[in-house]
Amino acid sequence: MLFQVGGQGTRPTFFEMAAAQQLPSSLRAALTYSFGVLALRRPVFHKVLDYEDEFFALLMLVLEAHSLRTTEASFAESLYGLRRRAVKIKSRRNGNPSHHAEFSNLEKRQKVLSVVFLVVLPYFKSKLNSVYNKEREARLQASLWGDGDDRLADVNFIAEVEPAVDSAGRSAQTTSRRHLTKRIQRVIGILYPWIHASSEGLSFSYQLLYLLDATGFYSLGLHALGIQVCRATGQELMDTSSRISKIRSRERERLRGPAWLKAVQGALLSCTYTVLDYAQTGLIAAVFFFKMMEWWYQSAEERMSAPTVYPPPPPPPPPKVAKEGIPLPSDRKLCPLCSQKRANPSVVTVSGFVFCYACIFKYVSQYKRCPVTLIPASAADVRRLFHDM
Template sequence: MLFQVGGQGTRPTFFEMAAAQQLPSSLRAALTYSLGVLALRRPFLHRVLDYEDEFFALLMLVLETHSLRTTDASFSESLYGLRRRAITIRVKKDNTRLDSGDRIHHSGLEKHQKILSVVFLVVLPYFKSKLHSIYNKEREATLQASLWGHGHERYDDADYLEGGDNSFASTSGLDAEGSARTHLTKRIQNIIGACYPWLHAGNEGLSFAYQLLYLLDATGFYSLGLHVLGIHVCRATGQELMDTSSRISKIRSRERERLRGPPWLKVLQGALLSCTYTVLDYAQTGLIAAVFFFKMMEWWYQSAEERMSAPTVYPPPPPPPPPKVAKEGIPLPPDRTICPLCAQKRANPSVVAVSGFVFCYACIFKYISQYKCCPVTLMPATVDQIRRLFHDV
């Protein structure tokens, strides 16, 4: 395991394989999020989002086919400089103590291995995504039925037959056919809802087991699909990277030589091939840029939402100005510790809540009980608005 962390030799590390495996899901999330944002301005893009699985599978089919054809690696593996190699085991009877390098020989991928690789990389994930969506719909329907019960909106037989026997005869066949199709669809959904959790758990368990064994250097296969195909993923050498460029050039030259037809048609076909090659050459860079752009947009919108949802903190308002002393009221003494009523130092200081002025408790209680107002401001007050102060200034 420490050897893998170091990243030496031709064997990829666990982190390289995990990053290559997670790249398609990150790419799909980036494209879906980008289309969702654009669909806010262009509603017709919602049709693309309705067929998200099909469009993404078609995109990955083109990328994976091109990558396996030119580099002997999947789209994500080629970005990390990895290559797929078929393994053949050679057994020698005269020498039983052979190194692993002598017993296992790596070679390029054959045509059927490339086709099966596309099946494992594109077709199976597509069906898994469709099964997952069907299972989610079935689970939501079951949850809704458990909460609200099944729908009971049905036509009453008497009301339905009031239209006459002809209408019933003309629609009975269509209703029977539609009900049979609906029943079959419902039966398939129920089967998927019952079997998918076990299939998903088994798939995830096998994936975890293979990844753990690969991390502990107990197997050379990172996943069950690679084991079934008999393929090892290795790091590409510098010579292999140079050979890849020359192989791509040879393939494209042969494709240009196969063009047939009049000169204007050859020019048109050559222009289309050039555009296709340009798109494929910059597809990897563009899609990786889309992933980073998605992360940036996600961070931007998330921070903007946090700023909008965060409570606005305002500075504390200034204290209100002190109430004015009434002309007919008792004047305030120069010393703030003196009670305005008895002209003595305050005993048991108490404040009138409506005005904020402080008096002796006995003085202010007697005055408010008699006059029902503050003696300084003449604001209406009651004895319930007298507050005791435990610390006098």
């Protein structure tokens, strides 16, 4: 196999890395959906949705900083038992061209830059994406309805003539800012597709190389920081627990002030530790709840939008032979008109009986009816059959 399917070795599988990378997006979708449902009943939550990028970036900043500080892994990586390690590639001696990697704990600089790559860069990418979408919608609207500035040119001119000098200066400053904002949006609209395509292409390249075991770096950011993700051992998990306990004990020892102030600060620290300890479980439960509700509502919408399938109606009863009509022969292969084997069998569509083409065409053309049922018919109701029963 090109990649590890089981959990052997310290190198994580491709599926573990992909799951850890996709967890933040699933978490954001779950939180957005939850706040959207709450906003239907409590309009105050609309403000959270208006600043969705900022609130989610702040939440991830707290979670990622705490996770990197205590476990030396991102929030998603710690859920899968993964750890980040600083790697140094050294060549072996004795003329051997092969290389080997040496792992060590993360430096403070690498932790800070990891937070930048995990939180800050995705935040700016999300803002650029929103600006690009607005610019694209504006261009589409301008192509359909024309530029709004042209329609409001006369109104703006009248509004700029009436104010005083101070108001005119403010209006000119506002106009210059507006033009600068539009220029920035146009530049983003031109450059963002190339930036996004380059980012996605590099990400795909690194993931493909990681899948083929050609590199130990899963992304360009990890390669730039000199960090590889490794699977944590049992001893490392125990060391992490002891490290967290030591950090919290040192933080409690740093408390200063009267006894009541220390008690309040200790209670706040305990609440903070509890929230951070159960944040992983709670947020994973939120993702699970979101996926379940998404499946539930999608199934309900499919059931509501699916067309109602009714059973097919029963076939109409066959037409009866009229008393004055020609009787049917005992052999079904014989023509009722000439009592001979049918030649060029043809059916009368109004009744369904089969005759010779020459016989039925001559009869219908003369009498304007079916010879068996006496139902009115014309020559256009005679159809040729290519398979005679």
